Amino acid sequence: MKRLTQHMLFWPAIALALLLVASxxxxxxxxxxxxRDGHLYGSVVDILNRAAPLMVVSLGxxxxxxxxxxxISVGAVVAISAxxxxxxxxxxxxxxxxxxxxxxxWVALTTALAVAAACGLWNGLLVVxxxxxxxxxxxxxxxxxxxxxxxxxxxxxxxxxxxPFFALGNGYLIGLPVALWIAGSLWxxxxxxxxxxxxxxxxRSIGGNPEAARVAGVRSAAITLCVYTFCGLAAGVAGLIxxxxxxxxDANNAGQLLELDAIxxxxxxxxxxxxxxxxxxxxxxxxxxxxxxxxxxxxxxVPPEVNLVVKATLVFAVMLLQxxxxxxxxxxxxxxxxx
Amino acid sequence: xxxxxxxxxARDISRAFPGVQALSGAELTLRAxxxxxxxxxxxxxxxxxxxxxxxxxxxDAGSIELLGNAVTPRSPIHAQELGxxxxxxxxxxxxxxxxxxxxxxxxxxxxxxxxxGGIDWRETGRRAAELLxxxxxxxxxxxxxxxxxxxxxxxxxxxxxxxxxxxxxILDEPTSSLDADEVQALFALIRRLRDKGVAILFxxxxxxxxxxxxxxxxxxxxxxxxxxxxxxxxxxxxxVAAMVGRELAATTRSTATxxxxxxxxxxxxxAARNLSRRGQLKPMDVELKRGEVLGxxxxxxSGRTELARLLFALDKRDTGDISIDGKPAKLDHPADALxxxxxxxxxxxxxxxxxxxxxxxxxIALALQARMGLTKFLTVAEQRQIAGKLVAALGIKTSSIETxxxxxxxxNQQKAIIARWLATHPxxxILDEPTxxxxxxxxxxxxxEILDLARGGTAVLFISAEIDExxxxxxxxxVLRDRNKAGELPRGADENxxxxxxxxxxxA
Numbered sequence: 063m064k065r066l067t068q069h070m071l072f073w074p075a076i077a078l079a080l081l082l083v084a085s086x087x088x089x090x091x092x093x094x095x096x097x098r099d100g101h102l103y104g105s106v107v108d109i110l111n112r113a114a115p116l117m118v119v120s121l122g123x124x125x126x127x128x129x130x131x132x133x134i135s136v137g138a139v140v141a142i143s144a145x146x147x148x149x150x151x152x153x154x155x156x157x158x159x160x161x162x163x164x165x166x167x168w169v170a171l172t173t174a175l176a177v178a179a180a181c182g183l184w185n186g187l188l189v190v191x192x193x194x195x196x197x198x199x200x201x202x203x204x205x206x207x208x209x210x211x212x213x214x215x216x217x218x219x220x221x222x223x224x225x226p227f228f229a230l231g232n233g234y235l236i237g238l239p240v241a242l243w244i245a246g247s248l249w250x251x252x253x254x255x256x257x258x259x260x261x262x263x264x265x266r267s268i269g270g271n272p273e274a275a276r277v278a279g280v281r282s283a284a285i286t287l288c289v290y291t292f293c294g295l296a297a298g299v300a301g302l303i304x305x306x307x308x309x310x311x312d313a314n315n316a317g318q319l320l321e322l323d324a325i326x327x328x329x330x331x332x333x334x335x336x337x338x339x340x341x342x343x344x345x346x347x348x349x350x351x352x353x354x355x356x357x358x359x360x361x362x363x364v365p366p367e368v369n370l371v372v373k374a375t376l377v378f379a380v381m382l383l384q385x386x387x388x389x390x391x392x393x394x395x396x397x398x399x400x401x
Numbered sequence: 402x403x404x405x406x407x408x409x410x411a412r413d414i415s416r417a418f419p420g421v422q423a424l425s426g427a428e429l430t431l432r433a434x435x436x437x438x439x440x441x442x443x444x445x446x447x448x449x450x451x452x453x454x455x456x457x458x459x460x461d462a463g464s465i466e467l468l469g470n471a472v473t474p475r476s477p478i479h480a481q482e483l484g485x486x487x488x489x490x491x492x493x494x495x496x497x498x499x500x501x502x503x504x505x506x507x508x509x510x511x512x513x514x515x516x517x518g519g520i521d522w523r524e525t526g527r528r529a530a531e532l533l534x535x536x537x538x539x540x541x542x543x544x545x546x547x548x549x550x551x552x553x554x555x556x557x558x559x560x561x562x563x564x565x566x567x568x569x570x571i572l573d574e575p576t577s578s579l580d581a582d583e584v585q586a587l588f589a590l591i592r593r594l595r596d597k598g599v600a601i602l603f604x605x606x607x608x609x610x611x612x613x614x615x616x617x618x619x620x621x622x623x624x625x626x627x628x629x630x631x632x633x634x635x636x637x638x639x640x641v642a643a644m645v646g647r648e649l650a651a652t653t654r655s656t657a658t659x660x661x662x663x664x665x666x667x668x669x670x671x672a673a674r675n676l677s678r679r680g681q682l683k684p685m686d687v688e689l690k691r692g693e694v695l696g697x698x699x700x701x702x703s704g705r706t707e708l709a710r711l712l713f714a715l716d717k718r719d720t721g722d723i724s725i726d727g728k729p730a731k732l733d734h735p736a737d738a739l740x741x742x743x744x745x746x747x748x749x750x751x752x753x754x755x756x757x758x759x760x761x762x763x764x765i766a767l768a769l770q771a772r773m774g775l776t777k778f779l780t781v782a783e784q785r786q787i788a789g790k791l792v793a794a795l796g797i798k799t800s801s802i803e804t805x806x807x808x809x810x811x812x813n814q815q816k817a818i819i820a821r822w823l824a825t826h827p828x829x830x831i832l833d834e835p836t837x838x839x840x841x842x843x844x845x846x847x848x849x850e851i852l853d854l855a856r857g858g859t860a861v862l863f864i865s866a867e868i869d870e871x872x873x874x875x876x877x878x879x880v881l882r883d884r885n886k887a888g889e890l891p892r893g894a895d896e897n898x899x900x901x902x903x904x905x906x907x908x909a
Contacts, residue, residue: 259778260770263759267767270756277715277753278821279739279771338758 070332070339073384074347077330080383081354081376082106089361101234105357113353114241115140115300117346118248119320120327122182122296124345125252125289127328128269129282130337131189131196133290136297136324138207139181140317143301145214147174148311151224163224170227175298181207182294186287204321211313221310231307241303245346248299253342265289269337327352330380351380406433408600409454409485409569414463416449423449424624427463431569431600436591438611438618438632439604442644442701442866446624447604451571454602455487456480468568478507484568488575494554494561496547501529503546504561532564533557537593552583556590563594570594571602576610588614606701608637608904609883622646637904641700645868645900667691668727670860671743671829673712676721681707684720685886687879689829689860694851696875697864698899704884705864706748709831712862713738713745725828739772744822748833748864750811754818757807761799761817762788764806769824791820796846816847823854830854831862836870848874868899 066072085105086092095104119136126133150173152164163170181203188199222228233240256262267275268282275282297317305311329335330351331344355376364372382388409431416424424446431437441447452458454465456474465472467483474480477487494503502525510524529542538556546554555575563570572591576584591614595601603615611618612632620627620643627643635643669688677684682704689695699705710716712723714732723732725741732738738745747753756764766784773779779787788802795816799809806817815835822830832851836844851874855861865871871878878890880902888902 260773260775263763263767263770264775266759266763267756270758271753273753274747274756275767276735277713277745277747278768279736280767281734281736281771338756 070341071344071347074331074344074351077380077383078347078351078354081351081358081380085354085358085361088358092361097237101237101239105361107239109350109353109357110242111239112357113349114239114245115303116320116323116327116352117245117349118296118300118303119317120324120331120345120349121245121248121252121342122293123321123324124328124331124333124340124342125265126196126293127325127333127335128265128337128340129286129289130269130272131286131290132325133182133185133200133293134197134321134325135181135185135200135203135207136293136300137317137320138204138211139178139294139297140301140304140320141211141311141313142181142207142214143174143178143298144305144311144316145211145220145313146177147171147227147302148220148222148305149214150174151222151227163227167224167226171302174302175295178298178301179291179295182291182297183287185294186290189290190283190286208313211311211316215311215313217313219310219312222305223309227306228309229306231303231305241307244299244303248296249342249346256342261285266338266340269340271338323349323352326377330377330384332384352377355380407431408433408468410466411450411454412464412466414450414453414465415461416453416458417461422624424453424460424621426626427621427624428626428629429454429602429619430629431602432617433568433598433600434595435616436595436601436603436614438615439602439621440611440618440640440644441621445621445644447621448573449624450621451487451573451602451604454480454485454569454571456485481565481567484566485571486562486565486567486569487571487573488555488558488562489573494546494549494558496545498546499543500533500540500546500549500557501526501542504529504532504542504557504564506561508565532560536560536563536590538590550583552579552586555579555583555587559587559590559594563599567599569600569602571604573604574606575603576605576607584610607883608640608700611640612637620644638900641900641904668724671712671723671725672727673721673723676708676711676718676723678707678711678716678719681716681884682711683885687712689862691828691860692855692858693876694855694861694863694874696871696878697862697881698868698871698878699881699887699903701866702884703881703903705881706833707884708881709745709833709862709864713743713831715745736771739768739825742825742828744768744825744827744830746815746818746822746830746832746835748837750814750818755806755814758805760803761792761797761806761809762802764817765791765802765820765824768821772825787824788820791823792817795820795823795850819847819850827859829860829862831864833864834866835863836865836867844870868896872896872899 089105092105095102095106119140123133123136147170150165150170151167185200185203188194188202189196192199229240231241235243256265264275264280264285267278267280268285272282301317304316327348328345329348331341331346331348333340333344355373359369359372407430409429411427411429414424414427427446427450429439429450439447439450449458453460454474456476456479465474467485472483474483474485495506498506505525505528509520510528512519512521526542533540533542538560540553540557546557559572575587579587591601605611615632617629617631618635619629620640622644669690671689673687675684676682676687687708697705697708711718711721714734714737723730730741732741756767762784765788766779769787770779785802792799792802797813797816797820799813806814809817819835836847848870851861851863863871863874872895876892878894878899880887880890880899882903882905887905890898890902
């Protein structure tokens, strides 16, 4: 039992379970799943689907935080990636009434991802080579990135009419949303890379004690650079999902404040913000907690003007539940009242 | 001889920390218009004594008298109010404030309420300028402190320290980051303050500076008072002997192994030519042969650690070519050094050795894995096997190899870091103060381990502040002084010879 409660994922999982239970109390059909038109329907599937972009971004953020960094530009990179893919696909009605894309779909997707990865590389260079504080280095792209996205779209919302692209954010594969498959395979791939190669050990060493890792011959600079690049790439993937889901690119609002949700998801999942200790599965749970909260608030019919206050209160409660100090305090108080 | 007026007298000061008796029965007497040196090796209790005088720590026992009255400094500010000011190693000016604001910080002159109250900035500038002028420091008080050279900041810090009418001024390693000219400027200021009747306590590891500026010295060893001497009456030999606690006449028998087969034709495993870095090491040549233990002796600040760091590419060298087995080697990053078969156990275990959160197994596997690169992965089972074997071989005491290394005792952490490098089967192993802070038994085991390594063909560079250890394990001893090579001694040289080289510049 003690081993179970000390597991890194124990409290995040409890928090998620409690939220799910609470949701099903308010809405008895919450946990119901039905099979219709060849795929699963239900609130839970909906949450998983909607949480996918946040999961993807948060996975990249987890690694950045694990090497003692931070990337607050991910929201802007989501907007850039969405803008690039929407522009490249374009889409116009041909005379026959079918929709053509301006560039082949795979070219558009690859270009958007390459641009996103370049954004991450830029952040990494500022941190590793120029020695900037991560929060400052990525602040630059956070501000400039949204400007770049607006420049690309000309300040307009660009609508995409090319149906094959919609599969990313709206399609289903073997009964489950494609976006969920993307997030799931990204998690699995990262998990394998971290546990089956030395990268996990190196990342934890750099986060745990950068100087000691350097003395032990770990190429910390190169690894940190890769981690930032990957974080940019992950934000790019999220941008594709988001723009596919809404069938458009909105440079003003795509990925707005996503960086904060991502940091929150990483923290809720149990990764130490001081670097070193990280958990990818925890981050996935953290992203699910946030999305469950959001969905719960909507289904409760909370008026929009108090939405944020309610969300903050719930986040606060979840954080308290996960704080070892707070739990000790409660335990001590409980013991005091019984004696 | 007329004894100048005694300003401060600390008697029988003791202070213990968990597991260490930092000071027991220390004595210190400071006199008006004198510069007094406080000498001792690392861990002798100098810092503790200073912290007691400035109110950072309370002594467990003992008394402090200032101008004949018993005082008990409760905090650095309280000590300052009593008249005891201190300047520490790194200057503590606030970089974003002007020199004047820094000097008057905490005691800004106020405007009368008739003029609106608040701080009188004009008066602040005037007072600061006046203070600097009275000390003969030529410095514009309106400029920001941050961009000033270290030396000027140091002068301003000293000025700030004495601006509170200090009767006692404590200078803790004030010269460690200054070059020769800057040291002279600081000394000029110290002499001026001395002539004004301030009692000055000067702490440094540079022996030549002690003899240049100080009148008397107090020597501590292992927290105990060794004695107070007039500088003119104790030469460097006597000083070094008193610091390390060994009569120069006593010799230790070398227990070093037979020298590894000295085939002159085989090139040295590691050779550095003309290795230097500005402000850290003057150009020097170093060679290490297969199976040899090269001892590196010298006082702190002599360039011991600096040399080791340059060899492992932890710092960038200004000049110098390094060759491995006679072939020029590219060595610009610790990762290069690792690939070339070098290993390095750093002096500061906590800061640059262990990764506290990781397990003993992961800490041991780290360097080997770093050399194998990302793609070739040591499985957890392989890591367990390697770590388990080394833990047993070195007698590392840990409840399990999965225990976070931060929970181990210092000596066991040190052994685990050595195990990290043994796992890579290094051809050259650099050990910087591997025996610091570990108990006698562990030290003995470690020394045996080093000799075993050398027998196995590894070239070992052994750095220690404890000369007897260096003499015991080394086949050859390189003595450094003032960041320069002072000389080289063959196997079997006794401690006297080492001390003589260390002290050579101050033969009385």
